[in-house]
Amino acid sequence: MIRKGWLKVVLITTLAASILGACGSNNNNNNGNAGQNAGTASESQAGEKVKLTMWGAVPAEAGPQEVIDTWNKENPNIQVEYIRYVNDDPGNLKLDTALMTGQDADLFINYTVNLLQKRVDAGVALDLSSKTDYNIDEQMGVDAAQWKIDGKYYGIPTKKNMLFIWFNKNMLDEAGLPVPPVDWTWSDLREYANKLKKDNVYGLLQHDAAFTATIDGTIAGLGVTKPDGTSNFDNDLWKQQLQILHDMMFVDKSTPEYGEQVTSKMPVDTMFLKGEAAMLSAGEFIFRNANNLKDYPHDFKIAFATIPQVTADQKDYKYAGGLGDFLSVNAKSKHQEAAWEFAKWYADGGMLPMASGGRIPSSKSVDNKQAMDLLLKGLEDKYDSESMNKVVFGQFPSFQLNVPKQAIDARKEEYEKYFLNEQDIDTTLKNMAKRHQQYIK
Known part of the structure; x- marks a missing residue:
C-alpha cells in the first residue's frame, strides 16, 4: 500500500510539472445585486444552466460558503461551487493539476505572485x-x-493584506x-520577548506565513x-535579523527552536489564543479564529504592532501586505x-461576508465601516482599538515579493540549515546568494 501511494504521488507530481513546463471601469457596488451583470453572460442568455467551480484556501464555513450561497440564490442560471484547497505545496499542486487536466476549476485564488507567474x-x-468593463x-x-505580470492583469486582487504582531495585551x-x-526593531522585539516569556509561555511565536516577513520587506527595499x-x-541586514532570531531560539529560549516547531507542527495561533505566547507574528487570517470564541475561548484583549x-x-523598508486573494479566471474554462461576471461581483462586495474572518475587501465600492463592523461585531472589547486602527487599518509602504519560487525554496533550504545548527550564518548567506545567482543567470 505504501509503495502504491508513493507511486501515485510521483505520477501526479510528474504530470503537473510536465504539463506546466510545456506551456509556455465598473464603479457600481454590486453587493446585494448579484444578478445585475450576470445575465449578460452568453451561457445564461442561451438558457443553459452554467455550473462554475471556484477554488480557494479559506475554509468554506469561514465565509466563502455564505458568499457562494448569496450568489446562487440570485443567479439560478449560473451556479457556483466552492472547492477548498490548502495553501501549501501539495494543495497548490492539486490546484495546478486541476487547472491543467480539465477538471472543474473555472475560478481560483492565488496567494503569491510567484505562483501566479507560474x-x-x-x-x-x-x-x-x-x-x-x-x-x-x-x-x-x-x-x-x-x-501585474509583464504589465498585464491576469485576475483581480480582492482584499487588503497585512502581516503584523499580535499581542496579548x-x-x-x-x-x-x-x-x-x-518603527520598532528586531532588537526591541527580542527585548520584549525576554520580558514577556514565562514558564510554559513563549515570548514570541511565528506563523509560517510570517516567518520571512522582515527579510522579504528588507530585500523589497534594498x-x-x-x-x-x-x-x-547576502546583505548584512539579513545577517543581523537571522542572528537575532537564532539567539532568541537558542540563547534566550523566548521563541521555539525551528526544528521543534516544524517537526511538531505547532498550532501557533491556537497556542497564542490559549495564552501560551505573549506575541504572535501572523496575518489578518488569524481573525477567523480569534473571533471564534466558541472554539477558541480567551478572555484577554489583543493589541497590534x-x-x-x-x-x-x-x-x-517595506511591509508585507498590500493587496491579496488574487482571483483569476481559468483560461481553459x-x-x-x-466566471468573469462572478469575479467582478465578488471583488466589488460579494466577498463582504468574509470580513468577519479578517478578509477586508479592497474595492473602493465597499464601505470600510461596514467591513470593520462585521469584523468586530460583538467583539469590540476583545481588541485594543488604538493599535488596531493604527496597524490593522493603517497605510504602509508594501510589496509583493516577485522572486522565482525555486530561489525562495533554495533560500529556505539554506536558512533551515542555520536554524538547525547545521551551518553558520556566513555560510548560510553565501549559499543563499550563490544559489540565487544561478537562477538569475
Whole structure:
C-alpha cells in the first residue's frame, strides 16, 4: 500500500510539472445585486444552466460558503461551487493539476505572485487586457499594480493584506510594557520577548506565513540584486535579523527552536489564543479564529504592532501586505464570461461576508465601516482599538515579493540549515546568494 501511494504521488507530481513546463471601469457596488451583470453572460442568455467551480484556501464555513450561497440564490442560471484547497505545496499542486487536466476549476485564488507567474506561464490564467468593463486600478488602488505580470492583469486582487504582531495585551500590561511604536526593531522585539516569556509561555511565536516577513520587506527595499546585477541575498541586514532570531531560539529560549516547531507542527495561533505566547507574528487570517470564541475561548484583549524592521535607521523598508486573494479566471474554462461576471461581483462586495474572518475587501465600492463592523461585531472589547486602527487599518509602504519560487525554496533550504545548527550564518548567506545567482543567470 505504501509503495502504491508513493507511486501515485510521483505520477501526479510528474504530470503537473510536465504539463506546466510545456506551456509556455465598473464603479457600481454590486453587493446585494448579484444578478445585475450576470445575465449578460452568453451561457445564461442561451438558457443553459452554467455550473462554475471556484477554488480557494479559506475554509468554506469561514465565509466563502455564505458568499457562494448569496450568489446562487440570485443567479439560478449560473451556479457556483466552492472547492477548498490548502495553501501549501501539495494543495497548490492539486490546484495546478486541476487547472491543467480539465477538471472543474473555472475560478481560483492565488496567494503569491510567484505562483501566479507560474500559472500565467502555463497559460491557465486568463489575460484580462480585453476586458473594458472593469477598471482594476481605479477600483483597487495603486497597490493592485504589484500583481501585474509583464504589465498585464491576469485576475483581480480582492482584499487588503497585512502581516503584523499580535499581542496579548493583558501580558503587556502585567509586564509594564507599552504597545510598541510603528518603527520598532528586531532588537526591541527580542527585548520584549525576554520580558514577556514565562514558564510554559513563549515570548514570541511565528506563523509560517510570517516567518520571512522582515527579510522579504528588507530585500523589497534594498533590491533583489545589487547595482552590478549580482544577488543581494547576502546583505548584512539579513545577517543581523537571522542572528537575532537564532539567539532568541537558542540563547534566550523566548521563541521555539525551528526544528521543534516544524517537526511538531505547532498550532501557533491556537497556542497564542490559549495564552501560551505573549506575541504572535501572523496575518489578518488569524481573525477567523480569534473571533471564534466558541472554539477558541480567551478572555484577554489583543493589541497590534507592525512587523519590526531590522535597524532603526533602515531605509526603504517595506511591509508585507498590500493587496491579496488574487482571483483569476481559468483560461481553459468553457464558461469564461460567466466566471468573469462572478469575479467582478465578488471583488466589488460579494466577498463582504468574509470580513468577519479578517478578509477586508479592497474595492473602493465597499464601505470600510461596514467591513470593520462585521469584523468586530460583538467583539469590540476583545481588541485594543488604538493599535488596531493604527496597524490593522493603517497605510504602509508594501510589496509583493516577485522572486522565482525555486530561489525562495533554495533560500529556505539554506536558512533551515542555520536554524538547525547545521551551518553558520556566513555560510548560510553565501549559499543563499550563490544559489540565487544561478537562477538569475
